[in-house]
Amino acid sequence: MALSNSVRDGVRDREIALEQEHLDRVYRRLEEKLDEAEFVLNDAAKRVQVGTPGALAERDAQVFRAGIHLNRLNSEFEDFLFGRVDLLAGQDAERGPDGALTSTEPAGDAVGPDGRAAVAETLHIGRLGVLDADYAPLVIDWRAPAAAPFYRATPKEPGRVVRRRVIRSRGRRVLGVEDDLLRPELRVTLDGEELSVVGDGALMAALGRARGHTMRDIVSSIQAEQDVVIRAPAGGVTEVTGGPGTGKTAVALHRAAYLLYQDRRRYAGGILVVSPTPLLVAYTEGVLPSLGEEGQVAIRAVGSLVDGLAADTYDEPAVARVKGSLRMVKVLRNAARGVLEGPAPGAGGGAEALRVVAFGRTLRLDAAELADVRRAALSGTAPVNLLRPRARRLLLDALWAKLGRERALTDPELARQERAAFDEDVTTEPEFLDFLAAWWPPLTPLAVLAALAQERRLARWARRVLSPGEVRLVARSLRRLTGGARAGAPGTLSVHDVALLDELRVLLGPPPVTTVRRIDPLDQLTGLDEVTTFADRHLGGRRDYREREAERTEYAHVIVDEAQDLTPMQWRMVGRRGTQATWTVVGDPAQSSWTDPQEAARARDEALRSRSRRRFTLTTNYRNPAEIADLARRVLALAAPGTPFPAAVRTTGAHPRFAAATEESLGGAVRAEVTRLLAEVDGTVGVVVAMDRREQAATWLDGLGERAVALGSLEAKGLEYDATVVVAPSGIAAESAAGMRVLYVALTRATQRLSVLSTPADDPDADGVPALLR
Numbered sequence: 173m174a175l176s177n178s179v180r181d182g183v184r185d186r187e188i189a190l191e192q193e194h195l196d197r198v199y200r201r202l203e204e205k206l207d208e209a210e211f212v213l214n215d216a217a218k219r220v221q222v223g224t225p226g227a228l229a230e231r232d233a234q235v236f237r238a239g240i241h242l243n244r245l246n247s248e249f250e251d252f253l254f255g256r257v258d259l260l261a262g263q264d265a266e267r268g269p270d271g272a273l274t275s276t277e278p279a280g281d282a283v284g285p286d287g288r289a290a291v292a293e294t295l296h297i298g299r300l301g302v303l304d305a306d307y308a309p310l311v312i313d314w315r316a317p318a319a320a321p322f323y324r325a326t327p328k329e330p331g332r333v334v335r336r337r338v339i340r341s342r343g344r345r346v347l348g349v350e351d352d353l354l355r356p357e358l359r360v361t362l363d364g365e366e367l368s369v370v371g372d373g374a375l376m377a378a379l380g381r382a383r384g385h386t387m388r389d390i391v392s393s394i395q396a397e398q399d400v401v402i403r404a405p406a407g408g409v410t411e412v413t414g415g416p417g418t419g420k421t422a423v424a425l426h427r428a429a430y431l432l433y434q435d436r437r438r439y440a441g442g443i444l445v446v447s448p449t450p451l452l453v454a455y456t457e458g459v460l461p462s463l464g465e466e467g468q469v470a471i472r473a474v475g476s477l478v479d480g481l482a483a484d485t486y487d488e489p490a491v492a493r494v495k496g497s498l499r500m501v502k503v504l505r506n507a508a509r510g511v512l513e514g515p516a517p518g519a520g521g522g523a524e525a526l527r528v529v530a531f532g533r534t535l536r537l538d539a540a541e542l543a544d545v546r547r548a549a550l551s552g553t554a555p556v557n558l559l560r561p562r563a564r565r566l567l568l569d570a571l572w573a574k575l576g577r578e579r580a581l582t583d584p585e586l587a588r589q590e591r592a593a594f595d596e597d598v599t600t601e602p603e604f605l606d607f608l609a610a611w612w613p614p615l616t617p618l619a620v621l622a623a624l625a626q627e628r629r630l631a632r633w634a635r636r637v638l639s640p641g642e643v644r645l646v647a648r649s650l651r652r653l654t655g656g657a658r659a660g661a662p663g664t665l666s667v668h669d670v671a672l673l674d675e676l677r678v679l680l681g682p683p684p685v686t687t688v689r690r691i692d693p694l695d696q697l698t699g700l701d702e703v704t705t706f707a708d709r710h711l712g713g714r715r716d717y718r719e720r721e722a723e724r725t726e727y728a729h730v731i732v733d734e735a736q737d738l739t740p741m742q743w744r745m746v747g748r749r750g751t752q753a754t755w756t757v758v759g760d761p762a763q764s765s766w767t768d769p770q771e772a773a774r775a776r777d778e779a780l781r782s783r784s785r786r787r788f789t790l791t792t793n794y795r796n797p798a799e800i801a802d803l804a805r806r807v808l809a810l811a812a813p814g815t816p817f818p819a820a821v822r823t824t825g826a827h828p829r830f831a832a833a834t835e836e837s838l839g840g841a842v843r844a845e846v847t848r849l850l851a852e853v854d855g856t857v858g859v860v861v862a863m864d865r866r867e868q869a870a871t872w873l874d875g876l877g878e879r880a881v882a883l884g885s886l887e888a889k890g891l892e893y894d895a896t897v898v899v900a901p902s903g904i905a906a907e908s909a910a911g912m913r914v915l916y917v918a919l920t921r922a923t924q925r926l927s928v929l930s931t932p933a934d935d936p937d938a939d940g941v942p943a944l945l946r
């Protein structure tokens with residue numbers, strides 16, 4: 173029998189009041205805990221002057237724990253408490269560490285023959301576990317095993333759950349509740365009264381909310397298939413695929429929080445989340461703090477993985493295609509060794525011949541002899557910077573041979589002493605030191621990368637690897653670096669350059685740390701300038717090295733978001749950061765902007781090595797309403813034929829809108845459409861254009877406010893907007909060999925409305941529908 177509105181409202185108000193009571197109890201308990209934590213801190217501070225080292229260490233540990241507690245309790249969670257499950261009696265009465273019954277299946281007699289049952293246990297689920305003074309659970313941490321039924325229970329497999337409730341609260345006030353009945357066939361009582369049910373569809377309520385510029389956590393509405401991924405065991409590699417909007421990014425972030433909860437000690441080694449763009453980093457980085465996790469997780473764009481760099485410019489597709497390819501490994505290997513020939517980076521020349529005075533004789537090595545020495549030094553496999561001491565030794569050998577003393581010295585001990593004196597003599601000569609600094613300077617990755625800008629040299633290093641056309645493209649793209657590199661600054665690095673720099677970092681090794689030479693006062697009179705220059709150079713190198721040592725380059729767990737977009741070179745870079753790690757890799761091949769998926773798959777396998785793989789597929793699209801999904805599916809059929817499209821979970825009744833404009837009127841048309849959409853939706857409007865229209869598109873939106881943003885096709889990765897305007901789709905599709913997949917990404921960003929604006933190049937029909945989408 174349908175309930176009247178007033179009865180329904182009465183039930184709702186009563187249930188809200190009940191949840192409010194519980195929330196009040198939770199906050200009272202939190203305040204007690206806060207007082208305790210403050211007491212511990214004050215107490216520890218009082219004991220600061222006294223005590224043995226052991227007591228002081230214990231005090232530090234206490235302060236540390238209390239500090240963490242305080243921080244977390246002080247954070248203003250929007251909805252600290254968000255869920256509740258009412259459960260039947262379990263098969264046994266065992267309780268876990270959080271105080272909840274551990275049994276997942278109901279007892280045989282939990283349901284009477286007449287379909288009557290009683291709730292035996294009620295659990296509230298929140299962002300943090302809270303026990304009352306008697307250690308009974310007031311709130312279960314969402315990541316605890318006892319919370320799993322809240323996410324996993326379905327009408328088909330309800331386990332012990334009879335009712336699942338999502339509680340909406342802000343600060344200390346409960347605003348609403350939404351219930352799901354998992355066993356509607358039963359007549360269930362709670363404290364002697366029939367179980368009431370309020371509202372319908374917590375998930376729909378969550379999905380219908382307007383989007384802002386930052387992602388929200390989904391902790392109150394994680395779906396069963398997502399929960400399985402979040403809680404999958406940590407070992408090996410967890411691979412997750414799924415179409416647009418299936419929650420891959422959300423799941424990946426919640427998994428990071430889950431892993432930390434599960435094994436905080438292990439993940440003290442850090443969790444790295446690799447994201448394709450700085451925009452997606454900015455969009456997602458609030459999620460973990462909202463789950464109570466900060467500090468241990470680094471979310472980094474793939475262009476910011478090398479510390480101190482933050483590249484966000486893109487090479488044109490033809491250049492990116494070469495720079496991202498594994499062929500660059502060979503080129504960089506050649507460059508790392510070959511760069512010492514010819515004008516060495518960072519050195520002012522003067523390394524064509526060596527002339528030193530030792531033992532009263534002037535000794536010379538000419539260009540050919542020096543080339544032989546260099547070749548011999550480079551025959552080792554060690555990183556180039558680490559070969560420098562060997563090169564220095566070989567130079568001394570060559571000079572010693574010139575002196576011709578070897579044969580004259582028959583007594584080995586005398587020979588050894590004289591050789592040592594010779595070495596000392598030569599290596600304190602400013603000429604020798606300056607020569608060495610110019611002939612074999614400590615190499616930095618940036619300097620070597622900048623050397624690739626010289627087409628002739630690059631052609632030599634890329635012989636039989638890159639075509640002349642490719643050499644030209646790469647050299648030209650790196651020319652913008654050369655000014656910056658000379659000044660010691662990174663210049664304008666592209667996202668793809670960063671992976672090359674990381675490769676070079678390994679090929680070159682750290683610049684050598686030399687002991688600063690003790691300076692003879694006489695030397696100071698004669699060669700002060702040179703000595704200072706030399707020391708400066710080396711100290712500079714040392715500083716770099718120390719900085720690099722300080723950065724974290726290895727993580728305990730690596731999460732790769734939008735994994736389909738990593739180029740092979742980027743896989744190598746990411747792989748180096750998790751050689752001992754466990755991994756979670758999420759992505760959707762149909763959205764890949766990389767042109768050679770097979771090569772990327774090879775590099776990915778190499779990065780993940782032989783670790784065991786656990787594979788999951790997410791199947792429901794929570795972002796796009798069916799009307800938008802239908803259009804996107806048409807492009808998917810062109811972009812990645814045969815790929816299943818995830819089922820959209822909502823409909824809005826609003827179909828995509830189409831309009832056509834000329835190139836001249838395009839800006840005005842986009843502006844008008846955005847204005848209209850801003851009035852139709854509460855949240856954000858994103859305008860997606862081909863990469864080369866980005867700057868132009870920003871001007872179209874001038875003065876429309878912060879809710880409207882323009883972005884290039886590659887920047888749209890992973891983001892979402894309430895409404896999206898996709899501009900000139902055929903231009904996006906033609907950007908690269910992967911253009912159709914990039915267009916597919918653009919068409920799947922909207923949560924409410926999608927408009928497509930065509931230019932004549934899109935060949936629109938009379939309704940403005942471009943040829944590609946008909």
Ligand SMILES: Nc1ncnc2c1ncn2[C@@H]1O[C@H](COP(=O)(O)OP(=O)(O)OP(=O)(O)O)[C@@H](O)[C@H]1O
Nearest residue numbers: 390393394395416417418419420421422794795890
């Ligand atoms: N269980 C859920 N409850 C509420 N919202 C959800 C749920 N799952 C996903 N969403 C929402 O759906 C949207 C898409 O999620 P997300 O960005 O994680 O998907 P994705 O698979 O990474 O998408 P894409 O591949 O297109 O980048 C987000 O707004 C997310 O908050």
